[in-house]
Amino acid sequence: MKNLIILGAGTAGTMVANKLRPKLNTSEWNILLVDEDETHYYQPGFLFIPFEIYQPNDVIKPKRRFLPDGVELIIGKIDRVEAAENQVKLFDGRQLNYDYLVIATGTHPRPEETPGLEGEAWGDTVHDFYTFEGAVALADKLKNWPGGRMVVTIMEFPFKCPVAPLEFIFLADSYFTQKGMRDQVELTLATPLPGAFTKPVAEKHLSQMLADRDIKVVPDFYTEMVDTDTNVVMSYDEEEIPYDLLVTIPVNMGADFVDRSGLGDELNHVKVDKETFLSPHYNNIFALGDAAALPTSKAGSVAHFAVDIFTENFLEHIAGRPMTHRFDGHANCFIESGYGKGILIDFNYDVEPLPGKFPLPGIGPFELLTETRMNHWGKMAFRWIYWNLLLKGRPIPMVPAEMKMAGKELELIST
């Protein structure tokens, strides 16, 4: 018997198990999944909880419900991978031997990485919405918040779902407007990147949206610490942003075992080939989803496209044949923009987000880089697609793993 071990039963790990189980003979292959948590969280839904668009129950379901027969789920916290011995060690002392290993343990917020963040103010004047608990606590806070300076800070790049802070601030604008208190709220977005939009075509199409909504952007702001006594965020440049309510996107890091196992970069993301996800050091270790250090967005859609490519390659790889499929970095993300509208972006390693129609060229129904109601409905439909198609490894109609240029308008931007 051969053992395939998948570390992490989140979006990517669950999809891999569902895709590979029917393709690997049960008399030859065991598939084991390891995760510390029985609950599957629909993380894109965390964005909507603070504004009471989703209720907490909308985003949680038992992991086992999404796993096929013939896959064993082991609940435990991973301590390390002994890559030279093809072994995984859990904190409870269990040791699991593998022939092939897929690391899909994601990336997670680490407020402790920023001095000052995790003190007594956490959950009071300082919040996040990147965890289930954080999103629920923020909903509670916003209910009775009298208004003031709301500051959203991105602590480090890369982080998962890079459009989520923008969506959050758009939704905040819409939420406070509906509550009739927008004039009592100042909205500021601080980012370590050179702007809220950094790709030329997207910047041209979308940057006005922030000014129109009276959202202030502080670019090149790299947070050094948060002073929760005086309520200011300080940058390494010694710039200060005062706040009444701070909503942070904490530093995102991969699991600590990745570092202990010598497989990670400075943020514990696993170094792998960007087209095949194979480790450059071990011929039987792959990393998929947010856990992998790839120069594309960390998003559920990316994990989905990546798993399609990976599945084909994996079957070739175990048969001793060269892997013939190449991942292009395809990402497809809906950006909720408030007031019942949204934007869609579609891009890959080489092509930045461009305007056009998606998925059918000239028809849509979705419009790229444009705010429409239909795009908002696409975002809302994603939850159903996620639970019913995506996790189970079923194809999403008309959305291929490889990015298509058809339907996109090429624009020449010159300075």
Next chain:
Amino acid sequence: MTTKEIAGKTIHFDDSGFMADAKEWNNEVAVELAAEIGINPLTEMHWQVIEFCRQDFLANGDAPNVRRITKQAGIPTKQLYKLFPKGPAKKAAYVSGLKKPTGCI
């Protein structure tokens, strides 16, 4: 795309104003690009950062962020900010002839 004469060479710049082709870069170009954004002279420590950024870009295809530069090149963040004030990742990338560090959108 625009071109400029720098240190006796014709250099191509992209729409963000960063060098379009890292291969057109050399040490003299770096000195001029640095002076242009107010960094003058380039010290030993500056060169250490530039070296690292170029190597990392060649290996990974992306200009490194602040955390990566500090951890891998062993330079404390505060010091990196003294060397390249106000946005060290962006400025170091500019002087090193690399593309502007960007997000997905």
